[in-house]
Amino acid sequence: MLAFLPMLALLSAGTAVGAESSDEWELASPATVGLDPVLLQTLVQKIRAGEFENIHSLLIVRSGKLVIEEYFKGADDRRGEPLGTVEFSAWNLHDLRSITKSVTSALFGIALAGDPNRLLLS
Numbered sequence: 635m636l637a638f639l640p641m642l643a644l645l646s647a648g649t650a651v652g653a654e655s656s657d658e659w660e661l662a663s664p665a666t667v668g669l670d671p672v673l674l675q676t677l678v679q680k681i682r683a684g685e686f687e688n689i690h691s692l693l694i695v696r697s698g699k700l701v702i703e704e705y706f707k708g709a710d711d712r713r714g715e716p717l718g719t720v721e722f723s724a725w726n727l728h729d730l731r732s733i734t735k736s737v738t739s740a741l742f743g744i745a746l747a748g749d750p751n752r753l754l755l756s
Contacts, residue, residue, distance in 0.1 A: 659700035667696040678704050690722040 664671040674694070681689050681704070688709065694702040705722040712729045720726065 659695070660698065662697070662699035662701055664694075664701050667699055667701055669694070669696060669701060674702055678702070681706055690720075690726075690728070691724075 664674050678692065680686060681692065689706055690708060690710070691706065692702060692704045693700070703724070705724065705726075707719055707721040710717045710720040710722075710728075
């Protein structure tokens with residue numbers, strides 16, 4: 635389950651850990667929205683330790699509140715040209731392509747599959 639959590643975290647939908655864009659989100663601690671803070675901190679530590687490759691950021695929003703906003707350093711490229719190691723932040727632009735829509739829609743479907751009657755706005 636922990637290995638799948640970084641992908642699911644994109645959809646999960648004190649204060650948010652490392653929040654850089656808090657002016658745009660209401661912040662919440664993991665526990666106040668029903669998430670395990672120890673599990674999430676373990677995930678962040680494992681990403682920082684390099685146990686998961688090529689993760690630039692982890693943002694978790696649940697019940698409309700930003701729970702975690704973390705950025706990591708790692709290799710990046712622009713249109714196939716290596717940029718070297720980059721310290722990512724909320725302000726880094728990314729070279730994203732159509733795969734983003736496909737992955738997001740697949741993960742959204744997986745997240746809803748557990749409870750198809752779940753309200754999307756809850």
